[in-house]
Amino acid sequence: MSTAAPVANSAPNVAPGSVVRVRDEDWLVTGTEATASGTLIQVRGLTELVRGTEAAFYSDLDRIEVVDPRNAKIIADDTPRYRKTRLFLETTLRKTPEPATSAALTVSTGMLAEQLNYQRIAVAKALDPTNIRPRILIADAVGLGKTLEIGMILSELVARGRGDNILIVTPRHVLEQMQHEMWCRFALPFVRLDSQGIQRIRQQIPATRNPFTYFKRAIISIDTLKTPRYREHLKRRRWDAVVIDESHNLTNTGTLNNELARILAPRTDALILASATPHNGKNESFAELIRLLDPTAVSPDGEINEEAARKLIVRRHRYSPEVASEVGTDWAERAEPLNLLVDASPAENAVAQDLADTWLYSKTTSPSSNHLFGWTLAKAFLSSPAALRETIESRLQRIDVSGDQSASADREVSALRRLLILAEEADESVSAKFEALVDHLKDKGVGRGSDTRAVVFAERIATLKFLQETLPKSLGLPAGAIGLLHGGLSDVEQQEIVEDFKRGTSELRVLVTGDVASEGVNLHAECHLLVHYDIPWSLIRIEQRNGRIDRYGQRHTPEIATLLLQPDSEKFSGDIRVLTRLVEKEHEAHKILPDVASIMGKNSIKAEEDAIAKMLAEGRDIEETIPEPVGDFFDELLAGLDGDEDSSNLSDVVVTSNGRQLFDSDLEFLSQALGEAFGDPYEKVDWVVDDEHDVASLTPPADLRRRLTFLPQDYLKERRVADSLRLATSPATGKRSLLSARQSDETNWPAAHFLGPLHPVLDWASDRALASMAQNEVLAIRGDVESPEFLLLGTITNQRGQLLNRTFMTVSDGFAHPIRDIGEYLESIGLTSRAANPGPVDTADLGSLVGPAIDAAEGHLGMMYDGLANQSASLLADWLKRAEEWNAEAAGLVQRREVQDRRERVRVEQELARQMAPAQSIIRPLLVVVPREGTGGAA
Structure with missing residues (x-):
């Protein structure tokens, strides 16, 4: 005897709070989601056999009968x-959920973040109900808090029922920073899929399982997504929201980054792109960025619809009126840049003279067929003799591997070997620039017994390693006081170093880093000193570096110094003085322009570096290469958004508490909900409220522990959350808990997490209370x-x-x-x-x-x-x-x-x-x- 399969109903008319009958039992609907397999109904059991049980049913697989409210x-x-x-x-x-047609901000203003109206304006623009979907490019300049704006937008999407499934793509060295900000300030938990996180999930789910269907909210680096396995996983997933940070890295068609962006863009409802440098000077690249947000905003032949594009972009800078009027003392004015001219040592002068006579200003042809290679050598030397040695040895190896035995190759090899001997002598002698760095750091208070910290940037890994090895003894510090960060480290190593430097009690005093840290990393909380050990030949890169300490929340005057080696060679020395104008130009532009990219009109780091190298090779003055800003369509489009011309319509952003006046606070609601669900919550879940210190705690029961498994794994482990969940019940206590964690020896995660309106414990308590009442x-x-x-x-x-x-x-x-x-x-x-x-x-x-x-x-x-x-x-x-x-x-x-x-x-x-x-x-x-x-x- 066969049993007929249940007849499914594809679109049940239900919403959270509805009562449905499935498989002969009554269930309270706690959430709904449209999927490829019909509507997914999330429920909690009401009738005796399933009371308190959490389950999920697909409308295409089960008969879901809505209990008629007329019979209530x-x-x-x-x-x-x-x-x-x-x-x-x-x-x-x-x-x-809040209506999608509402532009009011409801939950983001109740989170653990500063209440700044210019950030609210960005959120309101992203949620503009006249757009068919939330799509925005946050192009605010370095330091304005794009991460906070992203968190605010995501929290509002969650409040609108449009944020269940979220993917954040960010550079790998800031994965933990982004995860930390989303959870600690907005109560948005994300699973971090770095190399350790991926290893962990392989132990939790089958190898064939799509991790993006198991983890509804994930944060991952674009490098990880480039692997074929993850690209295929992405193609089988739809998202409520996707965030791509540093999105200027997506624009070159034909690259894996661009391919990934093209996969994600049509598979998400909301798309948030963030970049302080949103265009690289190529019209087609900027058009590609706009096309990701709305393909119809760019015509088939590449012309941008200006009106459509303006609705998709928000852009302000430090001195935009709406920003300057709010940041006040929470963003200290940076000091005038300090250019430290350092006389070269005899060994360094010998290198500089050979570079000048043989490679840069020779009366005969350069030893290299690439006439700009001499400036590659010069740039390496200006970083450090160790970097020059590395560059020469790498070039000699390439010539050897190529098997080129021509006369020109022999001539280049001979010149390189002669220069290598001089570079080795300079590397083994006392470095005048290094001594100047040590004197400067000591003068600023960096040393034994001092909490003062500094970040030192250099472009070459050889230079960074040299600094890491030699600085401890010179500053009288232990080896562990000097941290090394560069792109060759694993994602976990990079994150650990960044988070360690940001922790107040860490022994790290100097972070020596390559330009991997020039994007996305916030170092201002514990540091206001920055040194350019070498000068990037790019205004954009200089601005990005400076933005690590010169940003909103910096309460100490940012002090930025640049070390400039000055050889005896008059012509070489003159060109180095020309390079100092880059630092000065960046500082001048800092006060008047949204970003410095428009000064040279190149809008990409490589294009600026190439232009500077060409200028030096041709002996032209820097003022010729860096003229007054010249605007093309894209500059004008972005400049028109400076200060956001639409902000006049958004200046009074509507903020509402959602009409919740039935309880005096989230804490009172939680207490009453626990009382309804458990009768005596103290006895059942160890519920304790410490009104004097604004802290509450409970022991999570099994169903809450299951929900908490999707919280940041480090937070769960280091704070033993499954044993006791501690909650900060006021913003002031939440901020103190965050600050205390930053100054802790053990963890960056707060001991008491702020009980904001989106905290998972409130959602769980709501479900428990509803299930105990609704029949x-x-x-x-x-x-x-x-x-x-x-x-x-x-x-x-x-x-x-x-x-x-x-x-x-x-x-x-x-x-x-x-x-x-x-x-x-x-x-x-x-x-x-x-x-x-x-x-x-x-x-x-x-x-x-x-x-x-x-x-x-x-x-x-x-x-x-x-x-x-x-x-x-x-x-x-x-x-x-x-x-x-x-x-x-x-x-x-x-x-x-x-x-x-x-x-x-x-x-x-x-x-x-x-x-x-x-x-x-x-x-x-x-x-x-x-x-x-x-x-x-x-x-």
Whole structure:
């Protein structure tokens, strides 16, 4: 005898808070998600056999029967101060996403970050409801806090039910820094997939399992994603949001970085790109960056739609009016740069003279067929004799491997060997520049018994190793006081060194680093001294280096020094003085320009380096090579965004608490929710509140521990969170806990994590409290109303299950009335944190009113649905029209492969755009309010 398979229903009309019947049991819906296998319903069991059990069902695989709210039973709330009613409404508010049509900021302003309006403006622009999807390039200059803006945007997306699945792609040396900021400041947990993290998950999940389906929120480096295995995993995953930091590295078509970006862009709803240098001077590269955000914003032949692009970019700098008026003393003005001219030693002068006579200014031809190779040697020498030795030896090896035995090759080898002997002598003698570095660091207080720290940049690994080996003895410090960071280290090693230097109690006093640390690393909390041991031949690189300590949050004057070797060779020495103008130019531009890239008009580090080398080889003055800024379309587009011309419309960003006035704080709500779920939370979960120190703690039960497994693994391990979860219950305590961790010998993770509005423990407590109350029941209370009044919630979702709009409404005497502000309404009926319960309600005659109340509410919601559908259709029509125009223009260019690829991308985007239209509406009765006098019978 065979058993018929259950008949699935592909689109059940449910939302968090709904009650459904699956497999003959009742379940409370705690979340929904649209997937390739139908709607995923996340639930908690209500009936006896499954009570408290967490589960998930796919609508294509199981019959999901929605329990009709018309059959809801009216139950009088007899709890003191209407605790049960307040808990139910509060959990409903917390579990119901903010509307996608809302531009108001709700949760990001309650996180552990400074409240800066210029950052709110960036968030509001990203969430602009007139855009079909959240897409933005955060092009703020170095130091303004792009990471915080990213965290704020992501937290608002989570509050809108559009942030369940998030991928962050960032340079590998800042993986932990980004993970730390997201968790500690925004309560957004991400699994860090560095080399150790990948090894760990291989032990947790099968080798064939896609890790991105197992970990809904992951942070990973672009280097890891380049492996074929991970590229294939990406193609089988859709995301709610993708963040790509340092996105200027994505723009060169044909590279793996660009291929990965093209894979991710059409597979995510929200896309956030971040870069302080968003264009590299090539029109097609900048167009590619815009195309990732919106393929129709760039025509098939590469022309950017300026109006469309402006909606996608936010860009400010240190002295933009909206920034300068806010940063105040939290961003100390940098001091004038200090250029330290150092007379070369005799051995160094011998090297410089040979370079000048043989390679740079020879009256005959250069020994090398590459006439700029002499400047490669000179640049290495200006870093250190050790770097010059390394460069010469590498060149000799390449010539040997090539087998070139020509006369020209013999001549170059002879010249290189002669120079190598001089470089070895200089390397083995006392370095004048090194002695100047030691004197400068000592003068600034770096040494034994001092907490003063400095970061020293150099381009060559040989130079860095030389500094690491020789600085300890010269400064009177132990070897462990000098940290070495360069790109040749593993991702874990890089992260450990950066985090160690940032920890206040670390013994590290000097970080010697290559330019791997010039992007993304925040070093300002414990350091305000920076030394350029050599000069990058790029204004962009100088600005990036300086930005590690010269950024928002720096409360000490940033002091930046540059060491300049000055040989006796007049011409060589003159060229070095010319190079000092790079440092001066960067400082001049720092105060007036969004970034220094526009000065040379090259907008890429390599292009600037090549231009400087060519200038030196041709003997031209630097003022000829670095003229006044010249604007092309891209410069003008970005310059027009400086200060964000749209900010006048966003200057008063709406901030709302979501109407949550039912409890005085997140802590009180959590305490009451635990009381509802466990009866005696102290006995069941060791719940303790220390009001004097603003700290609370509990022992996580099994279901909470399962949720916590997706928190940062280092945090779980180092703070033993599975044994005891400590919470900071005020922002001040949260900040102190963060500061204390930074000054700890053991860990950077705070002992007490701030209880912000998105903390996972609040979501867990909401689910537990709801499950203990919800049985398709509607609570009845007394309030300041004239006749029995139903409070109902109507929601409208799109085809992807995302909430587009919601409305609270009341129904009395058969008529529905929309509520403008749920907080004001609850206060008007007397349901606040200070409410009193005057006595039970007679519910005998109220049950018959539920159905008519829902019918009346559906009529009102239907009108709203039609209005939202028209609004959505109008919004989509504009974008779809542009897409059709793009397709028409591309029709004549389809023979070009790149146009074919982009055409397919536009087709995918069109289909996704159509899914944003309203698809279904749901009405849920939340509460019955009867007059304070009388029994509350039928009206």
